[in-house]
Amino acid sequence: MSDWAIRVKDLRKQYPGRDGPVEAVNGIDLEVPVGECFGLLGPNGAGKTTTVEILEGLNQPTSGDVEILDLRWQENETQIRERIGVTLQETRFPDKQTVREMTRLFRSFYQDGLEPDDVLAQVSLEGKANSYVEQLSGGQQQRLAVAIALVGDPELLFLDEPTTGLDPQSRRQLWEVIRGLHDRGRTTVLTTHYMDEAERLCDRVAIIDHGKVIALGSPADLISRLGGEHVVEFALGGDSQGLDVSTFSALPTVLSTRLDGDGYALTVGEPHRAIPALLDQLEDAGRPLARLTTRQVSLEDVFVALTGRHLRDNDAEDAPKNGSSKKKKRRGRS
Structure with a gap:
């Protein structure tokens, strides 16, 4: 096994548009070593979500080479899914299933993994184990999505805006979960709209704009480059x-x-x-x-200096698809 959890070379993704192809991802190169917490930051429409979806196996690239844990989606889909966990921006679960039932269900998808009750304790949902999903608050449902991503004990975890909607205490509890994974040598790819989160958690971050990586380095390095x-x-x-x-x-x-x-x-x-x-x-x-x-000076200042806008300026979709800017919603897949 190599030292790389993710290797991406010249990744490109085009979508058809009314005035010609739209370049959502335009030649991205990335290497994420095993054990790193890696942040992907970018304004809306930058290509960040499209890139993450390709890495997660939820989207197909137009061209380029993607290796996940030394494997490729075209040849090793089952093996990759056994070794990764995914938390999407929005996950919908059946209303009439309990928290414990949902966690056990997703645990059954993996040959090896963690005890569902142990994972619920990690995200402070043990007290809601017998509650129906429909009885959970938005923040509690977000924590359930994280628990489901963790239940397979993934070597590589994708967290797409995992703390959105969480109260400050739950947010910091999730930070401790991410730090615990880091201490165990696991790899995390984090997208977030909170710059303080990226500064505190990420070993390195890549800032993406117009489908390209425009800055890459540790938060401290990027801040120092601003002067x-x-x-x-x-x-x-x-x-x-x-x-x-x-x-x-x-x-x-x-x-x-x-x-x-x-x-x-x-x-x-x-x-x-x-x-x-x-x-x-x-x-x-x-x-x-x-x-x-x-x-x-903060990472937010670096971001504004590079892109000319704040990360949370608007809530538009990441990239136009087939001429539409409507946000995708996915059901219960992690």
Whole structure:
């Protein structure tokens, strides 16, 4: 067995469109070593979900080579499914099945695996084991989907936005499950809309935009590439129009500037030099300050700098398919 859980070479996926083929995935190369927690991040329409679906065996590539645990879907589908677990963005279960029944059912699909009750305890659903699925909250159903992905004791786990809809306590409990898999040498591929989640959990992340990998590295490496250690965020008061963001580029230690919602964001090396100069400039321009905050540079800043938008800007589908942007819904397959 090699040291690679996933190897992807020149992956491409086209969908027919009214004005010609749509390139959802446009030449992606990836290598994920065994035991890594790997994050896939991208704005809506970037090709992220399409890429994950191909890796999971739920979608067929137009071209390219995909190896999962040294196996290929075309030749080794059964062997791969025995060794992976999948949590989809949305999973529907029969309403009149209990939590324990659903977990036992999915455990029966694998030759080897974990005890269903042990898995329910991992995701804090042991108290709901005898409850019908229809009695669960949205967050509890999400945790059930994670339990079903874990019950086969997978070597490679795909988690597609697993903490969406979870309360803060459940979210952190799931983080501990992911860390436990990491400690056991298991591999996890995580997509998430929460940048703090990616920073805390992932050894490396790939940022995908327009069907291509535009950045790859550890969260710390990607943050360091942005330059500067701090972000100064501020907004102006009054009813007059705002200043051009480029007017702040010449301030001391300012490395980059951008508009951010109704205000401005400056990436700076030394806030104790940049902020006094900023206040002097605004005073000279006769512009009152409505708010000002400083914080450490985060992965979110890297994402915005690379793509020009925040990860959670909208809820559109990942990529248009056959001219439609409607979101796919799948039933109970993990």
